Amino acid sequence: MIYLALTAYSFFGESWRKGRLSDTRSLELYRNHVLCRSAVESICDYYVTDPTNEFNGVYWPYFIGTDNSAAFVTLSSVFVKGVSASARIRIVETPSGTRNVVYEETPLLHQYIRYEDSVPEYVHQIVLFENVKAFHIRYYGAWESRFNDATQDFVTEYRWLTEYYGKDRKATPEIIELTVSDETGDTVLTFPVRALNPFKSRFFLREF
DSSP, X not given: OHHHHHHHHHHHHHHHHTTOOSSHHHXXXXXXXXXXXXXXXXXXXXXXOOTTTTTTTOOEEOEEEOSSEEEEEESSOSSSTTSOEEEEEEEEEOTTXXXXXXXXXXXXXXXXXXXXXXXXXXOEEEEEESSOSEEEEEEEEEEEEEEETTTTEEEEEEEEESOEEHHHHSSXXXXXXXXXXXXXXXXXXXXXXXXXXXXXXXXXXXOO
């Protein structure tokens, strides 16, 4: 709670200094940032498979991260508290021709993510930034594991990456960094991911 309060205050101070919190709409956007932070920091390693490996016991965490979007499962739903949810952060174009950064979500109450190419139907959306010129995401996480002859153990190297797929990395990233550029300059948001999931075992239940 103290950590969230400090990070929220820090972001609030930066936004106030840049003149972003001058009206009710700006305060609403700030509230959305705090909710999004909670969801991202609660990303869990929700395990999925594909038709080829479905009956072979091969699973990987559901996380699809590119330079301008990230899809994941969170234990901290913004819209339905107390349940896990499928979520996505991306940039979208508005009917007026401007671009917004949005957080989209759907609770995992009556649906399951089974395959990498099965995109959930996102039913809720909040706006994080309006009138965006550029938006980029990068991820800090496991890049490569090598066997160390001296220690007789595997050593994992971590790097910043512009793409991060749970299927390839067999893990979720440890840090997600969003960079938003608008007419006032650049804003960088850094979210540590706490992917220790106490409910992991239930995601191994197969559907027949």
